[in-house]
Amino acid sequence: MDEQERVTVVLNINGQTRVCTVARSERLLDTLRQASCFSVKFGCGSGDCGVCTVLLDGQPVRSCQVRTADVAGHTITTVEALATQDALHPLQRAFIETGAIQCGYCTPAQLLVAKALLDRNPDPTEEEIRQAISGVLCRCTGYVKIVQAIQRAAALLRGEKVGPFGPVTETWLPGHAPAELLGRYYRIAENGSPLPPLVISPPDMQPLRVVGTPQAKVDGVKLATGRPVFADDFNMEGMLYGALLTSPYAHARIKRIDPTKARALPGVHAVLTCQDLPRVKYTSGGQSYPQPLPYDQVSLDNKVRHVGDRVAVVAAETPELAQQALRLIEVEYEVLPHVLDPLEAMKDGAPIIHDEPDTEGIYDAAHNIVHHIEAEGGIPAAEAWAMADHVFEGEYRTSQQQHAHLEPHVCITYWDEDGRLVVRTSTQVPFHVRRILAPLIGLPVKRIRVIKPRIGGGFGNKQEMIIEDLCAHLTIATGRPVRMMYTRYQEFVSSRSRHPQIMRYKIGVTNDMRVVATELRLIGDTGAYGTHGLTVQMVGGQKGLTLYNAPHCKFICDVVYTNKPTPGAFRGYGSTQCHFGIETLMSEIADRMGWDVIEFKRKNWIKPGEEMVMSKALGEGREGFEQVVRSSGLEQCVQVGVEAMRWYEKRGNAEWRRGPGGAKRRGIGMSVMLHGSGIAGLDLGAATIKMNDDGSFNLLVGATDLGTGSDTILAQIAAEVLGVPVEDIIVYSSDTDFTPFDKGAYASSTTYISGGAVYKAALQVAEQIKAHAALMLGLESGEGMLLRDRQVIAPNGTRLTLEQVALSSLHQHHQHQIIASASHMSYECPPPFGAQFVELVVDTETGQVTVERVLMVADAGRVINPITASGQVEGGIQQALGFAHCEEMVYDELGRLLNPRLGPYHVYRANEMPDIQVIFVQTEEPTGPFGAKSIAELPLDGIAPAVADAIHDATGVWIRELPFTPERVWRALHPELAV
Amino acid sequence: MCSANDIWHADATAPIQRITDDPNSPQLLRRLTLETFSWQMRNETSIQKALRSPRTAPRWMAALLALGATVTVEGEATEMAVAHLLERRTQGEVVALHIPTSGMVWGEACVRRTPADDPIVAVVATVALENGVVRQARLALTGVWAEPVRLASAGALLAGRLLDEATIHTIARAVENEVTPQGDFLGSAEYRRAMAAVLTRRALAQCMHFATGE
Ligand code: FES
C-alpha cells in the first residue's frame, strides 16, 4: 500500500462533519491540529506520553498512534467540545478549582480520559482513577490534584454537594504539641484520599484577604478549555518547518558537508551548515549579563562533541519534506576518540573536547577542566579539624536526569510589518534569549521581540537558548515564518539535563555531636559545553555546605567536559545532588556513632540569626554576599513530620520492618533541606500596574510563568495591596516589547524577586489612588486611607469605589493615568526549609524499592497560595522520586543514549505514585513580599537521601550512588558478588 | 468473546479492551492486560496486533504462553500454539484466540524499577495438579531472551512431581541454569539470571499456595 497516497476521509470532529484529504500514513494528531483542534498536544509521537489523547467513539486513544485513514466515519471528541457555550464541564471546573492544572499541557488529555471514565463509572475508586489516567503522563502535579479533581467532578456529576476546595488550616498555639494540630487533619483524611495540604500558622501571623487563600489559577480557564495558548498553537501564512540534523558520533570533525541534494529537493527553502553561518561564540545558558565564560558554542560548528550535537538545519514546506531534506545532506565525519567519564576526561592524554583556539575562559582545556573552584569560609581549617574527634568521609554519585517536560522546545520566528524579528518561543528566559540571540543573528536587540506564550513545563531546560538561534537563522535565510520543534529524541540528546556529580564529603564531628568542619570535593560533569556548569556546581556547593553551616567549610570543584549531551539548569540546580551527599553522610555518621539521626541533625542545622558561612565565598558564578538566616521553621517542620509519620514507633523497629513479610523489608527515612529564593545581588524583576476605567488593573510582568502558577501569585500580591479580588487583576506576562524586564523563571525567584516588584508597584498605585481620592473628597491627603472591597475608604468613613476614582482620574479631574512601575532586587536570598520523610519497602531478593509514602513539611515563609504551593511540592516529589530511583540517562560505549524515550527512561505514572502529603509550617520572612520565600525547588532536595536512609533502615545497607535501581540495590545487598 | 468447553475464545480482531471488559476472560490475562496496556492502548490495539508484536508487551505474551493459549490463523488448517507465532511459523492473519480456563492454578512475579514500569524479568507459571502432583505445568519468562519464551524443559521437569518447596527449589535452579540472558541498562545478564530463579520460585510458590488454598 502506498503510504503517501492521498485519501479522502469523513470524520465527525466535535459534532461537525469534516472532510479531510490526508496521506494514508497521516496521524490523527496532525489532522486534528490542522483542523485547529489545538488542544490535542504532541509530546513524543511514540505512544509513551499520552498527551495526544482524544476520544474515538467515546473511548480514549492516542492520536499519534492512530492513522486518520483508519478512523474514517468515526466520531472524535477533543477538549474543545467539553464545555458548552455557557458553562464549563464539571471536570473542567474541578480541574481549575483543585489546582490540577499547572502548565496545562497534559490537561486536555487528562480531562478526556476522566470524562470517558466517568461516563462508564460515575463513582470510581481512587485506584480506578489512577489506573484510568495512567496512560497520560504529567510532569508537573504528581497527579495528586488530578485525582482530587476527578473525585470532585464525579461527586458533582452525581449531584452531590461539594464544599470549596482548599487546605486545612491550623494555628500552632504556644505549648501545644504537633499531635493536636495533626488530629483534625487526619480526621479529614478518614474521609478520603489524597489529602489536601495542611497549613500551620504561628499565632501572631495575621490572616490576609487574598494572600494566603486558595485562588484558582488566572490562566485556568484557557488551559482547561484547550485554547491555543502554547507556542505551537499558531499557524502563519507561508510558515515553513525547520528541522535539525544531529550528530551520530560522540566526537568528530566534520570533514565535508554537502547540502546540494537537500537544497535541490522541491519544497526545501533553506539548508544551513557551518559553512553558511558566521562563527559567533556564545554560551547558551540563560543567565544575567555577563554570562559566565567560556563562550564555547557557535550556532553550527565544524566539530561535533556529543551524539545529538547540531550539524545542520533545514526549512521546508512540510515537516516530512524537512526530514527528507535532512537525509539528503551528505556529511563526512572524521571520528575522534571520545571520553564519557569525567575522571577519565581529566587525565593526561584524554581526548581534548574543546581544542578550538577561539574559546576563551577554559581553565585547563588539555584536561577538559572548564572551571576549577576553590572556596572556603569560617574559621581556619587547621583550627576546625583539630576540634574534631572523628572524621567521616563518603563518596556519592548522582546520575544524569532529563527534565521530560511534556511540551518539547518549540519556537516560531517571523518578520513583523516593521522588519523586526518576532520570536514566539517556549522559554523561561525571554529577555535573556533576546540579548543572547542578537549577536548570533546580527540584529540589534531593538529589532528583536521575544514572546513567551504559555509554557508546557520547563523545569530549567528552557532556561537556555536551545533552538531560537537556529529558527531565527532560517527565517533570515528564507524571509518566511519558520517553526521548529524538537523531537522527543532530541529532547533527550540535544537539550539539557541534570549534571551528574561525584561528591566526596568529609565531615569532622565532636563526641558531643557537633559538626566542626565540612569539606566538599566535587566533580561536575558538564558534558560537551559549559553553559550552566559553573553556576550549578557553585550553587550545589553553597547549599550543600550551608545546611549544617560548619564553623569551617571548604569547597573544591572541577567542572569537566565529557562527550555526553550537555547538562544544564534543572530544578534543584546542583543543590539536589549535593543534598544527597551531605544528608546521606550525616545519616551514616549518626548510624555509625549510634546517635539519634534527628537529634544529630537538629544540633547542627543552621538556625535563625546565623550567618551563612559560604554565602560570600560562593555566589552564583561570582562572589556572593554575606547573609544571615532571618526566618526558619525547620525545627517545627521536623517536629510535625516526626509526629505525622510516627517516626519513633517505626524507626529501627524490627517488627514494623518485617511488616510485608517474606523477603520484603520496610524502612523509614528522613532528610532536611534548604534552598534559596532568587540569586542575591543579581536577580531583577520589574512590574507595571495600570488602572482601568472600571477600577480593574493590568499587571504587566516580565516574570515567566512556566506552569508554576506564578502569574496567579503575582496577581494575588497586587490584589492584596489594591483591595480587589484577583479577578480584577489582568495579568500579561513575558513579552519583551510590552512587559518590563525580568530575568526570567529560575532560581526559585519569582515569588520573592518578581513578587517584590509587584508589591512595590502596587504600593505606588495604591498611593496614587489615595491621593486622587483625597482630591475627590476634598481632603488634604490620602493618609490613613484603606483600599478594600474595590473601594478606597477615608479615615472618616467616606468611600469611593475604585471605578469612581478611575473614571475621575482618566476623564474628569486632574486627568492622569494611575500607573506605576517598580523593580526589585535583593542582596539576600532567604532559604526556605523543609523536612522530607519516606516510607518504603525493599525486596531483598530482587533489590526492587517501592516507595509507599512521602511526607514533606515545608517552611516557605508565608504561603501566598496554598493550592499552587502544594502543587509545586507534589510535582517536585514526583521528579525527585524519579531522580532517586529510576530516572537515568544511560549510554553505550560509543556515547549513544540507550533510553531516549519516555517509556524506557520512565517517568512516574499516576498508578504507581506513593501516598503524598504536604504540610506547610508558615513563618514570616522579613525581606519577602508579605513574608514569602520560595517553594519550587525545595521539594527536589531531600527525597534521594531520605530514600537512601529508608533503604538503610530496611536493610542495614548504605547505597551511595543514584538511582536506586533494582540491580544496584541487589548488589549492595550481596557484596559477595563481583561488580 | 465466549466460553465453551472450558475454553475462552476471543475474536482476535477485537481491541484488547474487550479482554478487560469481559468478566469471563481468564483472571490472570485480565489482570496482566490491565497492568501492561494503558487504556488508550487497549482501545487502539487489536488482539491480533498485540500477538504480532511480542516485544511491546512481553509479560502479557508470557501470560498467554503460560496459559497455553492457541490461535486460529487464516489459511492454517488447525489451531496453533501462541509460541508458534513467536517463532514466526506463520504469517497468516490471526483471527481468534483460545485459552483453556479450567483446572489450572497460576502464579506470576516480576521485578521492575517502579510498580508500573515494564518488568526487567517476569515469570508466569500455570500448574494443573492431581492430588498435589503436577499433571501439567507451563512456565514462561521475559527478560531472559530477546522475546518471551516458554521453558518447556521446566514444565517437563515439574510434571509428575509433588508441588512442594523442594520441587520449586529444583525448578528454580534449573531455570537459572537454562536461561542465557543478554544484559542491558536495566539489568546485567548475571542479575537477570539470578532473578529468573527468584521469580520462578515465587511464581511457583504462588501456584502452590493457590492450590492449597493458603
Ligand atoms: S504524543 Fe502521542 S503518546 Fe506522546
Ligand code: FES
Ligand atoms: S500540568 Fe501536567 S504536564 Fe504540566
